[in-house]
Amino acid sequence: MCHTAHAVFPAHRLEVEGLVAERGERLLIRRLDLTLESGSLLQVAGRNGAGKTSLLRMLCGLSRPLEGRICWDGVPLHQREDGPTAHLAYLGHANALKDELSAEENLHIHSALQGSRPEQEAIRAALGRMGLVGHEDLPVKCLSQGQKRRVALARLLLVRRPLWVLDEPFAALDVQIIDVLRSALEAHLAANGMIVLTTHQAVPITGRQHTLTLGKAP
Numbered sequence: 614m615c616h617t618a619h620a621v622f623p624a625h626r627l628e629v630e631g632l633v634a635e636r637g638e639r640l641l642i643r644r645l646d647l648t649l650e651s652g653s654l655l656q657v658a659g660r661n662g663a664g665k666t667s668l669l670r671m672l673c674g675l676s677r678p679l680e681g682r683i684c685w686d687g688v689p690l691h692q693r694e695d696g697p698t699a700h701l702a703y704l705g706h707a708n709a710l711k712d713e714l715s716a717e718e719n720l721h722i723h724s725a726l727q728g729s730r731p732e733q734e735a736i737r738a739a740l741g742r743m744g745l746v747g748h749e750d751l752p753v754k755c756l757s758q759g760q761k762r763r764v765a766l767a768r769l770l771l772v773r774r775p776l777w778v779l780d781e782p783f784a785a786l787d788v789q790i791i792d793v794l795r796s797a798l799e800a801h802l803a804a805n806g807m808i809v810l811t812t813h814q815a816v817p818i819t820g821r822q823h824t825l826t827l828g829k830a831p
């Protein structure tokens with residue numbers, strides 16, 4: 614991890630109040646209320662099509678609920694002075710990498726877009742942590758699916774944000790990197806960070822955890 618053990622986030626709060634969501638005229642979420650505190654992980658579970666990705670996109674301010682609101686530290690996302698996403702790092706289904714650029718160049722650009730300017734050494738360390746030593750300079754299009762996912766995950770280690778929102782972060786990873794990711798998640802929780810993630814497999818992570826299952830019969 615690039616974060617030092619003593620660099621702890623201040624207390625924050627993520628709140629969802631009376632959220633109703635529909636996609637393509639189908640009611641996906643009837644009414645959702647939840648609060649997540651610092652140092653906690655929320656696992657969003659549910660069958661395919663239950664609305665997990667849709668909820669994550671709303672938590673990131675990328676789409677809006679039909680009704681209800683999502684607040685960070687008591688302020689609705691779209692009313693926040695620093696913008697709806699300044700407090701979070703989002704890893705979607707897609708890796709959002711530029712294929713023609715190298716892993717290192719991708720991380721430079723992504724960090725710059727997030728207002729951070731890590732040293733080359735820090736970028737190489739993050740790629741090394743993800744098992745990509747020797748792959749730093751290759752165009753991303755030459756990497757395997759799992760290696761691309763690792764580059765995307767390395768972004769989490771470089772941009773210091775209290776909330777991580779991760780869609781299927783364990784997909785396409787081999788056992789060794791699942792372990793690395795698991796310890797990165799644990800370190801983030803230990804640093805008083807907050808995590809919301811979807812996963813179809815149970816992942817044993819030490820720390821405060823809650824599960825929300827979408828699409829259950831009413």
Ligand SMILES: Nc1ncnc2c1ncn2[C@@H]1O[C@H](COP(=O)(O)OP(=O)(O)OP(=O)(O)O)[C@@H](O)[C@H]1O
Binds near residue numbers: 636661662664666668
């Ligand atoms: N842009 C869209 N327009 C219409 N319907 C959509 C759109 N995006 C998603 N949906 C529908 O919304 C529902 C929920 O999709 P979502 O991707 O949130 O599910 P999910 O729980 O993440 O599924 P999975 O486990 O398969 O990733 C699905 O029925 C999907 O077809």
